Amino acid sequence: MSSPGMAGILESSKELDRLKKEQEEVLGEINKLHKKLQANPEMVEKLGDNSLSRLKGFYTRAKELSENEVMVSNMLLSQLDDLLPSGPPGQPRRKIDSNDQKRKRMKNDSEVSRMSSSMRNQLEVFSNLKGQQVAARVLVQEDADKDEWLIVKVTNFDRETKEFEVLDEEPGDDEESGGQRKYKVPVSHVIPFPKQNDPSSAQDFPPRSHVLAVYPGTTALYKATVVNSRKRKTDDYLLEFDDDEEDGTMPQRNVPFYNVVPLPEGHRQ
Structure with a gap:
């Protein structure tokens, strides 16, 4: 059985790998939109076109993923420092006295002061x-x-x-x-909901994209597919939930925007 410290490192490594994969997916979507806009720039002037709002959503997500990557990378470094022995390789650890503990606290304080602003902001978001x-x-x-x-x-x-x-x-x-x-x-197992009183905090999901949403009348979230685009930020999403077939048809259900979040990487259901 692995130690708690090693288990934490493995968990952080998995989260870093997940972030990398999602970044690649988001970058791929951004590049697709770039090519489409370069080939047909006048499309943004067409009624009902949402290319620019989708592009903004992807860039916003890319920024969030980049900040999370910095946070997890710093977390991994800290976890590795805690496990690595002090002194030359092969030298056993000596008992830590009170002075060592004080120096360690001072070192930790200086590390916190050097912590990236994005990581501090992310921790503040979590605390809030x-x-x-x-x-x-x-x-x-x-x-x-x-x-x-x-x-x-x-x-x-x-x-x-x-x-x-x-x-x-x-x-x-x-x-x-x-x-x-x-x-x-x-x-990595928590996703904040968009704020009900702030529709701008909700991510725009294009039609046929997969999301995680609260099934109406329950407190559980399930994988669903977006049916069509919303006209306004405050509009509900029209979704089709997986395995929700009734009488041979797939019902379409309205779900408030503040009960819909991105589908986690590797989601199983």
Whole structure:
């Protein structure tokens, strides 16, 4: 069994790899739009064309992914520093006395001061999620082979472990659940919802793109496909949820923009 420190490094490495892959996908979409606009620049003047808003959305996402990459990279460096022994290779670690601890605290303080502004901003964003509802992937069963994404309430964010403490306020009808459930989840398993009072915080998803959305009447999120573009930022999304077939047809359901988030990389359901 790997140590907690090594487990953290592996988790951060997976998150860094996920961010890299999503960056490549977003860059690919940006390049497609660039080529389309270069070949037919007058298309943006056509009624109903959303090329520029889509391009803005992709650039916004690319910026977020870049900032997250910096944060996770710094986190990995810090985790590796904690595991690497001090002194020349092969020299055993000596017992840390109080002076060593003071020097270590001073070193940590200086590292924090050198922390990139994007990482500090990201940590601040995470801290400000306390008390808010977010989409989170929680481990309901140890042998679960599917993603379980739920609406949960953030009760705390630990800046050291980069973990959220969340509360499932409606765990269902399971008598053995003992009421509301509490979970600890890494930052990679949490997606903030757009702000209901700020439609500009919502990402624009083009038709046929895949998203993660709250199924109407529940507190669970499932993979869905966007049916058509919204005319206004405040409009609901018209979605088709996977495995939602009724009488041989796929119903189209309205979901508020603030209950729709990007589909996580490698999502399984």
